[in-house]
Amino acid sequence: NRVEFTPDSALLNINDDDDDDDDEKANGMDGSGHYSGLDGSEHSRGHGEIDLQRWKNETTLVLSIRHLDLVTPDHKRLLIRDLNLNLNVGENLLIVGNSGAGKSSLLRAIAGLWNVGSGSIGRDDDVYFLPQRPYCTIGSLKDQLLYPSLDYSQFNLDDSESRRIVPRSHWLKQSLTDQDLIKILEQVDLLEVAVRAGEGDPALGLSAVLDWSNMLSLGEQQRLAFGRLLVNRPKLVILDEATSALDIVAEARMYSLLQNMAQSTLHGGKLSAPGLTYISVGHRPSLLASFGC
Numbered sequence: 001n002r003v004e005f006t007p008d009s010a011l012l013n014i015n016d017d018d019d020d021d022d023d024e025k026a027n028g029m030d031g032s033g034h035y036s037g038l039d040g041s042e043h044s045r046g047h048g049e050i051d052l053q054r055w056k057n058e059t060t061l062v063l064s065i066r067h068l069d070l071v072t073p074d075h076k077r078l079l080i081r082d083l084n085l086n087l088n089v090g091e092n093l094l095i096v097g098n099s100g101a102g103k104s105s106l107l108r109a110i111a112g113l114w115n116v117g118s119g120s121i122g123r124d125d126d127v128y129f130l131p132q133r134p135y136c137t138i139g140s141l142k143d144q145l146l147y148p149s150l151d152y153s154q155f156n157l158d159d160s161e162s163r164r165i166v167p168r169s170h171w172l173k174q175s176l177t178d179q180d181l182i183k184i185l186e187q188v189d190l191l192e193v194a195v196r197a198g199e200g201d202p203a204l205g206l207s208a209v210l211d212w213s214n215m216l217s218l219g220e221q222q223r224l225a226f227g228r229l230l231v232n233r234p235k236l237v238i239l240d241e242a243t244s245a246l247d248i249v250a251e252a253r254m255y256s257l258l259q260n261m262a263q264s265t266l267h268g269g270k271l272s273a274p275g276l277t278y279i280s281v282g283h284r285p286s287l288l289a290s291f292g293c
Contacts, residue, residue, distance in 0.1 A: 012095045049115045053122040062236045062277045063087040068119035070109050079105050090262050093279045094291040103281045107240050128234035130242040134225040136213035142206040145227050178203050188227040219245040226254045237278040248286045255290035
């Protein structure tokens with residue numbers, strides 16, 4: 001088990017073997033994260049609930065994990081023991097390890113879906129989760145790209161009334177024209193989808209209402225999810241095998257978009273706007289290059 005740090009990235013290696021001695025499991029690292037050991041051993045001590053805290057953070061800290069013990073929902077297996085980790089804006093984390101070691105379980109705990117265990121998880125409230133199979137909503141291609149945000153123009157209301165009806169979490173952070181959205185589709189290699197849906201006109205394709213979950217391949221749905229990141233600009237992104245259906249070239253391009261989103265907000269060593277931090281689970285060795293590991 002190990003955590004390796006580069007200037008802007010960290011590699012969290014979760015393994016379920018018990019071959020390491022106690023000294024190795026107790027080793028910690030200072031810097032942008034601190035690690036106190038993980039294993040997949042059976043446990044006997046009792047656990048309650050993990051304390052999940054969400055904050056609208058104006059500082060650079062976007063994720064803080066303190067003394068986390070993560071247990072399976074049936075209380076029969078300890079997946080993670082005494083994990084301590086901080087991630088700041090612009091720092092990224094790749095989680096690797098054996099199958100069944102608890103990689104995706106850790107993401108579920110960060111999301112608040114798993115809460116059996118102890119310790120605390122604090123994270124910025126501006127978070128976006130990319131699963132292996134993204135959700136396709138009912139509506140137009142434009143609706144797919146904006147999700148989970150909404151286009152106020154679809155409401156026959158003035159802006160102030162729209163903002164009372166639509167939750168703040170669904171407000172678009174930036175004003176985007178159809179040409180902006182077409183450009184985003186091009187960046188994630190989905191322009192041809194809009195062209196086909198619009199019978200040659202991508203602008204008309206944005207308004208096409210189809211059964212997108214069946215119209216789009218899994219690879220296209222995964223690229224669409226990266227397009228949603230470009231639209232919604234979250235502060236923290238959590239990816240669970242989010243590029244599993246992409247080839248290595250397409251995967252590298254999607255992660256390059258994430259890197260550009262993070263770097264574009266850094267000017268003279270100061271943050272001019274909230275940067276992007278991303279956490280990813282994956283098995284491909286090619287992901288190591290995307291994290292500078």
